[in-house]
Amino acid sequence: MGLDHRKGIHNKIKENSNFLVTPIIYILNLPKNISESLTDLFKSKSQLFKKNQELEDKIIELSIENQRLILIQAENKQLRKSMKISNSLDINSIGAEIVLPRVNNGREIILINKGRNDGLKIGQPVINNLGLIGQIIFSGKSFSEVNPITSKKYIVPAIFEKGTDNIIIRGNGDKYLEVTMFPAHREVNIGSVFMTSGIDSLYPKGIKIGQVIKITPQVNNQFNHLLIAPFTTPMAYSQVRVFQDKK
Amino acid sequence: MIKKNTYKRSDAIVFCILFLITLLLSRINFPLIGTDGIMPDYFLALFVSLIATRLMKINIYILFLLGLLIDLLAGELIGQYGLVLIIIYFVNFILNKYFLLQTSLMQFSQNLVLITIGLIMLLILSSSYELTTNVNLLGIKWIVTCLVCLLYNQIIKASRHRI
Numbered sequence: 001m002g003l004d005h006r007k008g009i010h011n012k013i014k015e016n017s018n019f020l021v022t023p024i025i026y027i028l029n030l031p032k033n034i035s036e037s038l039t040d041l042f043k044s045k046s047q048l049f050k051k052n053q054e055l056e057d058k059i060i061e062l063s064i065e066n067q068r069l070i071l072i073q074a075e076n077k078q079l080r081k082s083m084k085i086s087n088s089l090d091i092n093s094i095g096a097e098i099v100l101p102r103v104n105n106g107r108e109i110i111l112i113n114k115g116r117n118d119g120l121k122i123g124q125p126v127i128n129n130l131g132l133i134g135q136i137i138f139s140g141k142s143f144s145e146v147n148p149i150t151s152k153k154y155i156v157p158a159i160f161e162k163g164t165d166n167i168i169i170r171g172n173g174d175k176y177l178e179v180t181m182f183p184a185h186r187e188v189n190i191g192s193v194f195m196t197s198g199i200d201s202l203y204p205k206g207i208k209i210g211q212v213i214k215i216t217p218q219v220n221n222q223f224n225h226l227l228i229a230p231f232t233t234p235m236a237y238s239q240v241r242v243f244q245d246k247k
Numbered sequence: 248m249i250k251k252n253t254y255k256r257s258d259a260i261v262f263c264i265l266f267l268i269t270l271l272l273s274r275i276n277f278p279l280i281g282t283d284g285i286m287p288d289y290f291l292a293l294f295v296s297l298i299a300t301r302l303m304k305i306n307i308y309i310l311f312l313l314g315l316l317i318d319l320l321a322g323e324l325i326g327q328y329g330l331v332l333i334i335i336y337f338v339n340f341i342l343n344k345y346f347l348l349q350t351s352l353m354q355f356s357q358n359l360v361l362i363t364i365g366l367i368m369l370l371i372l373s374s375s376y377e378l379t380t381n382v383n384l385l386g387i388k389w390i391v392t393c394l395v396c397l398l399y400n401q402i403i404k405a406s407r408h409r410i
Contacts, residue, residue, distance in 0.1 A: 001324045001325065001326045001327060001330075001372065004324050004325045004326065005324060005374060009325060010318070010319075010322075010323070010324060010325045013319060013325070014319065017319060020319070020320060021320065024270060024271065024274060027271065028271070028274055028275070100274075101274035101275065101276070102276050103273075103274060103275070103276045103281060103286060104273065104274055104321055105273045105274075105286075105288070105289070105290065105321035105322070106273075106284070106286040106287075106288060106388075107323070
C-alpha cells in the first residue's frame with residue numbers, strides 16, 4: 001500500500017483495466033440516456049419553437065457582448081504590446097459532460113465523458129461558465145475523474161481580482177476553500193474575489209475561483225484565516241470545459 | 248480417490264450475482280444515505296455476510312485476491328480491502344474458535360463485531376490521512392452498513408433455502 005501511494009501503481013493498473021469499469025458506467029447512465037432520448041422524441045413542436053426562440057435571444061445577447069469584448073481585446077493587445085507583456089491567455093479547450101456515477105464506494109467523484117482518446121491528460125483544469133471546478137486526477141480511455149476544488153487534496157495558486165497578492169488556496173473538504181495564513185497587514189474584505197494567477201503554467205490566468213465569505217484572525221494576530229465560497233459547484237451545470245495545452 | 252468438493256456451483260452463482268449487485272450499489276447515490284461519509288460500505292457488508300455465513304467456504308487466499316479486485320474496482324489503494332478482508336477472516340476464525348454462535352442474536356453480534364473492526368481498519372488504512380473523522384457520521388455509516396449486512400444475510404439464507 002505504501003509503495004502504491006508513492007508510485008501510483010493503482011492508477012496505472014486502473015488505466016489499463018478500463019474494460020472492467022466501463023460497462024458499469026454504461027449501465028448506470030443507461031436509464032438517464034433512455035429518458036433523455038424519449039424526452040427528445042416526444043417533445044412537441046411548440047416546445048421546440050419556444051426553446052429555439054430562447055436560444056436566438058441568447059445569441060443576440062452574446063453577440064452584443066462579443067462586440068464589446070472584441071474592442072476590449074484589441075485595446076488589451078495594444079496595451080500589452082506597448083508595455084511588452086507576454087500574452088498568456090491563448091488556450092485550447094475541449095467540451096465534456098459530467099456523467100454518472102457521482103459516488104464510488106462512499107467517495108464523492110466527478111466523472112466526465114472524455115478521456116485519453118480525446119487528448120485529456122492528468123493535471124488539466126476543468127471549468128464551467130461560472131468558474132473553476134477542479135483538475136483531472138485520473139484519465140481512462142473514454143472517461144476521466146476530476147478532483148473538485150473543495151477537496152482537501154486540491155491546491156491552486158491565486159490572486160485577487162485586481163491582480164494583487166499571490167497566494168495559495170486549498171480546499172477544506174467541506175464545500176469551501178481556505179487560505180490558512182493570509183498576512184494581517186494586507187487588505188482583504190468580505191466579498192473579495194479570487195482568480196487563478198497562472199504562475200504555475202497549468203491554469204490559465206483569470207479563471208474565477210471564489211469570493212471571501214469569512215475572515216478569522218489567527219491567535220498571534222499576524223495572520224488571518226480566509227474562508228472562500230467557490231463560484232460554482234461541479235453539479236451546477238452538466239457541461240464543462242477542459243483546458244488543454246497552450247496554443 | 249474421492250475429490251474434496253470445496254463449494255457448490257449454486258453458491259458461486261449467488262456470490263457472483265451479489266458481487267455484481269454490490270458493485271452497482273456502491274456507485275449509486277441513494278437519497279439520505281448517499282452523502283459522503285454516511286454511505287454504507289457495501290463491500291464490507293457483503294464480505295462480512297459471506298465470511299460469517301460461510302458461503303462458498305472461501306479460503307484466505309481467494310479472499311485476499313477478491314480484496315485486490317475490490318481495490319481495483321472501487322478502492323483508493325491496492326491492498327486496502329485485501330488486508331481488511333484477511334483481518335475479518337482471522338477475527339471470525341478466533342470468534343468461532345472460542346464461542347459457539349448458534350442463535351440469530353449471537354450471529355448478529357458476530358456481524359456487528361466484524362463490521363466494527365472492518366470500518367476501523369478501513370479508516371486507519373485510508374489514503375486521506377483523516378484521523379480526525381466526524382464520529383457522528385461514522386456512527387451513522389456503521390449503523391447503515393450493519394443494516395445492509397443483515398439484508399445480505401437474509402438474501403443468502405433465502406437463496407440457500409430455495410436452492
